[in-house]
Amino acid sequence: RKEVEQDPGPFNVPEGATVAFNCTYSNSASQSFFWYRQDCRKEPKLLMSVYSSGNEDGRFTAQLNRASQYISLLIRDSKLSDSATYLCVVNLKAAGNKLTFGGGTRVLVKP
Amino acid sequence: GAVVSQHPSWVICKSGTSVKIECRSLDFQATTMFWYRQFPKQSLMLMATSNEGSKATYEQGVEKDKFLINHASLTLSTLTVTSAHPEDSSFYICSALSPLRSPSYEQYFGPGTRLTVT
Numbered sequence: 001r002k003e004v005e006q007d008p009g010p011f012n013v014p015e016g017a018t019v020a021f022n023c024t025y026s027n028s029a030s031q032s033f034f035w036y037r038q039d040c041r042k043e044p045k046l047l048m049s050v051y052s053s054g055n056e057d058g059r060f061t062a063q064l065n066r067a068s069q070y071i072s073l074l075i076r077d078s079k080l081s082d083s084a085t086y087l088c089v090v091n092l093k094a095a096g097n098k099l100t101f102g103g104g105t106r107v108l109v110k111p
Numbered sequence: 112g113a114v115v116s117q118h119p120s121w122v123i124c125k126s127g128t129s130v131k132i133e134c135r136s137l138d139f140q141a142t143t144m145f146w147y148r149q150f151p152k153q154s155l156m157l158m159a160t161s162n163e164g165s166k167a168t169y170e171q172g173v174e175k176d177k178f179l180i181n182h183a184s185l186t187l188s189t190l191t192v193t194s195a196h197p198e199d200s201s202f203y204i205c206s207a208l209s210p211l212r213s214p215s216y217e218q219y220f221g222p223g224t225r226l227t228v229t
Contacts, residue, residue: 034217043204043220044155087154097143097208099218101154 001026006088006102013078013109020074021105023088032091033064035073037084038104044087047073078109114138115207117221124195124228131191132224134205140185141207145218146178149202161188195228202226 006023013019025033033050048055050062050071061074075082088102118133134144143162147155159180161167167180179191192199202225206218 041202041225043223045220046217049217097218098157098160099145099206100157103154 002103003027003100004088004090004102006086006105008103009106009108011105011107013075013082013107015078015080015109015111017078018074018076019078019107020072021086021107022070022072023102023105024068024070025088025090025100026069027090027092028066028069029092030069030090031093033062033071034089034091034099035060035062035071036087036089036101038087039084044089044101047086075107078107080109080111083107083109114219115205115221117205117224119224120222121225122227124226126196126228127194129191129193130195130226131189132203132205132226134188134190134207134221136186136207136209136219139207139209141188141209142185143208144182144188145206145208146180146188146190147204147206149204149223155204158190192226195226197228200226200228 004025035047036044037047038044048057050064054063059076063072085104085106087104090100114137116135124130146158149155157170158173159167159169161180161182163182163185169175182188202223204223205221208218
């Protein structure tokens with residue numbers, strides 16, 4: 001079983017619609033969680049950290065469910081520029097702050 | 112603006128030669144730097160963790176004699192791909208960590224180096 005699993009997609013989303021997807025992680029000792037966005041042939045860029053109480057940043061909402069070991073990302077009012085691969089990333093501080101990346105979920109927003 | 116730089120951004124080399132990639136943190140001292148590799152349509156895979164002044168810790172399956180990492184200062188780490196082969200062609204990305212800069216242990220990624228071995 002992979003340490004961090006994501007639905008690879010692609011999620012084809014009409015412009016203006018809402019899309020949500022999850023990520024599961026296997027190590028219950030994981031301590032920090034992030035969503036990164038990666039555009040084609042570019043480096044990952046931090047979209048948002050994920051906090052236990054859930055957090056929102058504009059049109060993006062992230063949730064963490066420690067009991068079920070998953071995190072989610074919801075994008076409201078999708079823009080064409082939201083088309084990207086979204087990487088679920090988990091930090092295991094006890095392992096020297098190594099980040100473990102999920103395989104990514106590809107989102108395609110279409111007009 | 113960018114906080115981590117990588118050089119070169121892309122490189123083409125012949126099989127059997129060595130290539131050095133530099134990773135620099137621009138406005139902070141990085142206690143730890145990480146090196147990742149990403150093949151097409153795959154996610155980032157951690158290759159090694161590098162702490163300034165000490166030997167790098169390599170992930171399982173990564174040959175330390177082939178991928179030489181030097182972390183000479185708190186702002187510079189280098190990755191040298193020795194005796195490169197076509198299967199080493201990949202996107203190499205570094206990241207830098209500074210708990211002082213980011214208490215949430217966010218890693219700052221460089222723009223990546225695209226290596227093509229012919």
